[in-house]
Amino acid sequence: MAKKKIAVYPGTFDPVTNGHLDIMRRSMCLFDALIVAVALNPKKNPLFPIEERVKFIKDATRDLENLEVFAFDNLLVDFAQNHKASVIIKGLRAVSDFEYELQMGLMNRSIDQKIETLFMIPSQEYSFLSSSFVKEIALHNGNVSKLVPQPVKARLKKLSK
């Protein structure tokens, strides 16, 4: 078992929330390295450009060694192979998440049998949290201090004016 275990944590992260960061910290303890993969995802019409979404995560994870952040626009399985990762990490909040992720996991396995999808449970205090909810609250001038890192909060505040 000398081989390093590398995991990929993919998402749109528009923007990163404390729920995402919780999953990152939890997975750091389980694998030798974690690669956060920020999907370009133009179809979802993200609020923040990809560079900013990547930067938010980098800023919030400066204290974490063995964590890298990349943008990607190819198939997730190809991205994982390129980075020698054997695990894809997903956080599961709800049943609806689960079904979609189960289908994605099976599809990815059909492409590459060697890459395993693992599901983690986010901290209970973030079980309702999603990037959409954060944007919804922030753009109506609600308080998102406990939901996102400080720089994301500051940036959202500017947008809501």
Place this chain on the structure above:
Amino acid sequence: MAKKKIAVYPGTFDPVTNGHLDIMRRSMCLFDALIVAVALNPKKNPLFPIEERVKFIKDATRDLENLEVFAFDNLLVDFAQNHKASVIIKGLRAVSDFEYELQMGLMNRSIDQKIETLFMIPSQEYSFLSSSFVKEIALHNGNVSKLVPQPVKARLKKLSK
């Protein structure tokens, strides 16, 4: 990351199926050691005594190094701590599995923050498979050759007569 990563795969395994064995083999690739934890579970009124359930798994995993099988009758979290495991592995077939396991995972985390529950997707060919279904088929003289290891099949055959 020098510390060995040990995972526990708990269940009643009454009896072990090829679906369980699939999860065991998949998790072997992800962690340094795997401990299969067979719950005594007298309330479920198992068909096979605990010694036999343990033996079925040992027989079917002889070729796997770094895998051990134990019976247990204490709290799963205590069992994991005693074996220095930091991960609990569960296979998820269905939404109903998921909800129950999510609650168990949150409860276990409330007892010990350091033990993480990870969910894996079983191979698609076993997505309908459960120990109950196997017993149902075998006790009605159906063919379970593709569903369980050979010694389990032989033992079930004797029972159905």
Place this chain on the structure above:
Amino acid sequence: MAKKKIAVYPGTFDPVTNGHLDIMRRSMCLFDALIVAVALNPKKNPLFPIEERVKFIKDATRDLENLEVFAFDNLLVDFAQNHKASVIIKGLRAVSDFEYELQMGLMNRSIDQKIETLFMIPSQEYSFLSSSFVKEIALHNGNVSKLVPQPVKARLKKLSK
């Protein structure tokens, strides 16, 4: 397409409800013959003996040609083969029904590829109805007139005294 299409509608029917009868009448329109298969199911510890469960259905379906009622205690797939049926009918009320029935359907298909499971939607007025609810209400002297055929109601009344 000269071959007759025969469907099996299996269940414990402890006792038959108006929801079950609704599914029977709907399936009668779709296939050349319908066989209601009453599972012995001793593990579920039924309230009514198998003979009585069969008789309740026979009494309630006297006006229906091409419908037969049988008790069975073997594998459903074997029962279907013996009666030259190519279809298994199930009513779906809820998501939890669906998941269990999906697993059963996949297991049955793994035993015999030629037997197809079809799911039907019960009439909306029966979407909450189950044999357990009927027994619960009747044994507490509630009114089940709209939920079961008259002879079942009469029989439940005697039991509740």
Place this chain on the structure above:
Amino acid sequence: MAKKKIAVYPGTFDPVTNGHLDIMRRSMCLFDALIVAVALNPKKNPLFPIEERVKFIKDATRDLENLEVFAFDNLLVDFAQNHKASVIIKGLRAVSDFEYELQMGLMNRSIDQKIETLFMIPSQEYSFLSSSFVKEIALHNGNVSKLVPQPVKARLKKLSK
């Protein structure tokens, strides 16, 4: 709207947990009076006799005016009518809870159109909590201090010895 609004909160409460007490306190704020209805439920084979289950709740709610606790063994709808209640309160933790409760709510409405079922969200810290989990932990000598009121904890401790 001069009529007093009385709500019933039914359950087996074997034993009452902090999650149940959270729902009681939340509903107290919404209605003029709350009646906790403890189901005899012999089929579920409860660990605690009905008198003890009632007493645990009475002890834990001494500070709450307008709350009463009763045992019941008739239909819930009949119980509600007898106590002039027009609302049934249920806590919803999970999707599987929801489906069962939706069917129960529809069945109860079919018996009495005037009694409305309302679902509440328990506090997030109790979203994994159930009486079964509490018993499971306590009987294996786990710590349930944060999950149940002190007297329940003390009583469970005696049982686990």
Place this chain on the structure above:
Amino acid sequence: MAKKKIAVYPGTFDPVTNGHLDIMRRSMCLFDALIVAVALNPKKNPLFPIEERVKFIKDATRDLENLEVFAFDNLLVDFAQNHKASVIIKGLRAVSDFEYELQMGLMNRSIDQKIETLFMIPSQEYSFLSSSFVKEIALHNGNVSKLVPQPVKARLKKLSK
């Protein structure tokens, strides 16, 4: 308990259906006043302008005292506070509704602990009904007489030509 209980029933109501009106009438019986809150929701790209969506509801609820209808474009929790409401009402048809609403309810509680979300069961005859289905049927010249109030039907008819 002298304080008046005011509930908010939020939605996009594009357009209001008989299912929505059923929930309104049911909640009227439970609280001292009901405020229907019509979300501007420009992202959903509604078929009807906000003024018309409000007017449809006002017209259909003229006989109801203690019910008011407002448009809103701020956070629901802020809207509720401004109207001194302590309850948010939601109708639940399906499991997928439930999960989304559970997350929304938890998020809203995280913003204001004092505002409680309550879920109601719509009348069974409307359990399949949604504004999207109504628009789908009407725009294909289907008959929506039993699904929406008469003025909505008339307005949809004009659009479908």
Place this chain on the structure above:
Amino acid sequence: MAKKKIAVYPGTFDPVTNGHLDIMRRSMCLFDALIVAVALNPKKNPLFPIEERVKFIKDATRDLENLEVFAFDNLLVDFAQNHKASVIIKGLRAVSDFEYELQMGLMNRSIDQKIETLFMIPSQEYSFLSSSFVKEIALHNGNVSKLVPQPVKARLKKLSK
């Protein structure tokens, strides 16, 4: 039972997948004729024009007698009536599919009581497969050979360049 049983299998088919073709072949065995109904569905903004979506299916089903393919843009129930079909066929992969289709089925029944919706289980190897996943993979130059008929694959390849 002399009347011919005609079934309709509706969808957007953007593009048809091997999962769809599996459902078509399975339904062919159950009914006297099958009509594949390709929805225009401009709101979903399909990748392929309707003529091409129809042609893909025709090409892939040349060997099947008693199967016809049509585009449609009216209500599905009206389309079924026009073609003297009494059955609507849907494949169910997941719980989320199920809920939506249950609501559609109930709505369609409310329009025409005589048209029955039947749900089928797709072959297990296609349980993760959807047109969206196929497009996602193909447009990122992934291999879709096992997922769609050859001409669809060829066409997708051109688009991805």
